[in-house]
Amino acid sequence: MRLCVCLMLLSFMLCASAAEPLLVRGGRFAWDAAGGAWDMLKAYRDMREANYKDADKYFHARGNYDAAQRGPGGAWAAKVISDAREKWQSRVSGRGAEDTRADQEANEWGRNGGDPNRYRPAGLPSKY
Template sequence: MRLCVCLVLLSFILCASADSAISRAGRFVKDAAGGAWDMFRAYQDMREANYKNADKYFHARGNYDAAQRGPGGAWAAKVISNAREKWQSDVSGRGAEDTRADQEANQWGRNGGNPNRYRPEGLPTNY
């Protein structure tokens, strides 16, 4: 009888932890998708604003918004930011200094820093 009770309890614990792991994985994927959307939205806003010296603000804002979703959002922001900066340094010909400054803004936002640190004076408030 004890063996049966132990097996039932063990199977319950294993199922519960498997459900929990599936739930966490699902949450991570959902947060990553939302984080990718946040990054895309910040990019769209940056293009729409077309405002001088505002790119660091939009980098920080996109990363901040994505990371606020949780680990999945922060992961998506990091992957997207790194890919963009790799492309920018390899293809677009922008210098290492610009890439370093962009990555600083990316990390600032991902770590919960206020994106307004990089907000240029006069940028419309709808951004």
């Protein structure tokens, strides 16, 4: 996860320096991106803590949803982190392309404002 956050920040610095002429808008974008990265980390921590069967798609959708609610910077951070995580995971987990596609579907659903509860498994504690 730390690698994802570092990649996101590096990518942001490169994009912001090339395409963001107004410091104020760039500052807001950066603030939202940092908050979005935090939302993604929180969803990841909750997923690990819950350790609940078939809940990972819910946490994917929830992290992306929460991040995107912050604005364009949060949505951007969610996409960068999700894409990096899936690229890495597809190489090391052995779960296959179908699982990666399903994860990305949940990521996009949440990032586009879809209700994460679509992926919520029955019995997942209400704490999450």
